[in-house]
Structure formats: structure tokens, C-alpha cells
Amino acid sequence: MGIPTIKHVRAFTLRGGGADYHDQADGHWIDDHIATPMSKYPEYRQSRRTFGINVLGTLVVEIEASDGTVGFAVTTGGEPAAYIVEKHLARFLEGARVTDIEKIWDQMYQSTLYYGRKGIVINTISGVDLALWDLLGKIRQEPVHQLLGGAVRDELQFYATGARPDLAQKMGFIGGKMPLHHGPAEGEEGLRKNLEELATMRERVGPDFWLMLDCWMSLDLNYATKLAVGAHEYGLKWIEEALPPDDYWGYAALRNNVPKGMLVTTGEHEATRWGFRMLLEMGCCDIIQPDVGWCGGITELVKISALADAHNALVIPHGSSVYSYHFVATRHNSPFAEFLMMAPKADEVVPMFHPQLLGEPVPVNGRMRLSALDQPGFGVTLNPDCQLHRPYNR
Ligand SMILES: C[C@H](O)[C@H](O)CC(=O)C(=O)O
Numbered sequence: 001m002g003i004p005t006i007k008h009v010r011a012f013t014l015r016g017g018g019a020d021y022h023d024q025a026d027g028h029w030i031d032d033h034i035a036t037p038m039s040k041y042p043e044y045r046q047s048r049r050t051f052g053i054n055v056l057g058t059l060v061v062e063i064e065a066s067d068g069t070v071g072f073a074v075t076t077g078g079e080p081a082a083y084i085v086e087k088h089l090a091r092f093l094e095g096a097r098v099t100d101i102e103k104i105w106d107q108m109y110q111s112t113l114y115y116g117r118k119g120i121v122i123n124t125i126s127g128v129d130l131a132l133w134d135l136l137g138k139i140r141q142e143p144v145h146q147l148l149g150g151a152v153r154d155e156l157q158f159y160a161t162g163a164r165p166d167l168a169q170k171m172g173f174i175g176g177k178m179p180l181h182h183g184p185a186e187g188e189e190g191l192r193k194n195l196e197e198l199a200t201m202r203e204r205v206g207p208d209f210w211l212m213l214d215c216w217m218s219l220d221l222n223y224a225t226k227l228a229v230g231a232h233e234y235g236l237k238w239i240e241e242a243l244p245p246d247d248y249w250g251y252a253a254l255r256n257n258v259p260k261g262m263l264v265t266t267g268e269h270e271a272t273r274w275g276f277r278m279l280l281e282m283g284c285c286d287i288i289q290p291d292v293g294w295c296g297g298i299t300e301l302v303k304i305s306a307l308a309d310a311h312n313a314l315v316i317p318h319g320s321s322v323y324s325y326h327f328v329a330t331r332h333n334s335p336f337a338e339f340l341m342m343a344p345k346a347d348e349v350v351p352m353f354h355p356q357l358l359g360e361p362v363p364v365n366g367r368m369r370l371s372a373l374d375q376p377g378f379g380v381t382l383n384p385d386c387q388l389h390r391p392y393n394r
């Protein structure tokens, strides 16, 4: 029997959490006065949704093969991404063999260079790429981690991101990453409050539990340096995404400025091997954090990861649920993974892309057995209760 070909590509949008994990209702820790590049405007300081952090929503890409098998993936991108899939990228898939993943990636990337390279276009390419891997896994009846060359460990270990590292510790995670709440516009008082929050959390979790701060691109070099120096006495393990993603020079300087032993991490808003090459060659960070749904998908992440390995940098993907789990299982330089606490009070473990996927595994005692990832493809299905909308039906 020949290799199946791709018959049809469809793009849908979906609201309410899931792959656009900032698309949450009122009262969620993820939208509670978190420092951002927009915090200098007081009217956009309290809620990230006020400046439009959830404006895109989720993109669902579905790819149907000639043998009737359907692969799919979700990422952030919503309606503009659906337009790009249906009006532009679908032409490179329909009629191609399901194994043509490398060629399709190249055609998607090269053909969008004149308006793409990063941001929503790469999110979209990532979504298509992940759906292709899901399809291939389903056709071959193998989980994606096996298609990638096989797992290097039987169990994944997780740190938790959320407002309550103290609760994450009780749930068995190896560390807790908190959002930074006050940016430079809130002055010395804000800096003091940031350090007090860290000190309180250190008090609660004891000396050995990892504590990290996620600054979501909100700081400048001077503030980030002061924060890192002040946080050292509370054993801050890493300072994350302190500066805007384009400030490679600032990151290189920050890495020199932080106290010895403290790590600098970034990359969740970086994309492709070329973006990560800048971070790695300029010595910007110790850990890169590509988001599998935003950096170019699995096809590109394999290349990014090899580059990082040669620079002695760890690859700890940002969020991205099953797409990250299947990848992390296969890499020596990804010794642990992130789990984003999506419960509104960060007080229980719920699937990261809840409610959009069914069969989405979660860590138990901060760990996940490889056997939780043994279903074909990425091992998840779309929740039929979620309302799909196809804005650019062909
Ligand atoms: C908590 C952060 O502001 C953001 O919402 C998530 C993130 O950057 C991360 O998980 O890393």
C-alpha cells in the first residue's frame, strides 16, 4: 500500500482557555496585576485582557488523509491564523504525502517570509506542523515521541507555573515559578513588593524548593539587575523573560550582571532556528524556553534543540501541553518540563489546555510516566463540547 496523501486541510477557531491559555474568565491568577510591557500605562496594569492578551483565541488545524485518518493540533492564533491556513498554507499540503513534513515546513516558511518570520505566522505554521505529526503518528499507530527517535527516559518531571508555589510543592512539583506583579513604572515600592512576595514564598517552601520569577518581557536592564541582585538572598533559581524578546544585547548584559549561580531564561516569544541562534550565540541565557506551538512546531524544535545542545544550553519548552511532553521525553538536554497551573487559584492540577482536549495527561506527584503518552500521534482528541467555528470555509 502506498503512502497516504493529504486530502483536505481545515482551520477552526475556538474560545475559552485551551491553547490560548490567557483567554480565561475573571478572577484567574493569570490575569491578576501581572507585570507586562503595557504596565507603564496605568489603565492596562491590572488586567492583561484589557490590552488584548486574549484577542486571538485558539486555532485548530485539522488535516485529513486519503485513507480517512484525521490529525489535528491546537495553538494560539484564532481567526487571522485560520485565514493563513486556508488561504495560503493549505496549497502546500493538499496532494502531498503525509510523510512530506520537512518539505511542507520549508514551503510554508519560505512562502510566508515576506510577511512572516515570527509571531502569528510562525504560530500558524507550528499548528500545521503539529497536526502533520499527529496525522503521521495516527497513520503509523505510534506516539510522536517514537517518531522522533524514541524516549530517553521513562518519566517526566515538572515544575509548576502559577501564583502558589507553596501549593505546587505539596502537589509534588520540583519547583514553582511565580508571575512578577510589579513593573518598573511602579517604582521602588513595586520592587520592594516583588521582593517581599518572593521572601514570603521562600519562607513557606523552605530552602530547597526551586523558586523562579516570570517577568513576561516587562523590565529594563537596570530594573532586572536590581531584582536579580535583591532576589539572590531568597535563592531565586532563575529570572525569566526579563526583557523584550528583541533585546538580545540586554539579555547578554543581564546574564553577566546576575549573581553567580542564578540562571537567565527566555525564548517563549522567540521563533525558528535563526531566532534561537541569536539567543545562543550572543550568550543571552542559560535555558531556552521555546513554545512548541509558537516556535515553528516539532520540526523546527528538533533543530533548535540540537543548536542549544551544542551551546550547552537546556531546552525547557514553555507550556504547550502534549506537544511539549512528547518532545521533552526524547531529549537529554530537556531534563524537566513546565506545567502551567490553569486552575483559577492554582490550587489543583487541571489539564493545561482544558477544556479543549480529551485524553490530555497531567502530572501526578509532579511526574508523568511515559506510558501516559503511548497513544498514536499526540494521543488527544478534540472535546466535542467545544464550539468550533470555521471562518474561511473553502
Ligand atoms: C505567568 C506568565 O505571565 C505567563 O502567563 C506564562 C508564562 O510566561 C510561562 O508559563 O512561562
Ligand SMILES: [Mg+2]
Pocket (backbone or CB within 6 Å): 214, 216, 240, 241, 268, 318
Ligand atoms: Mg514565561
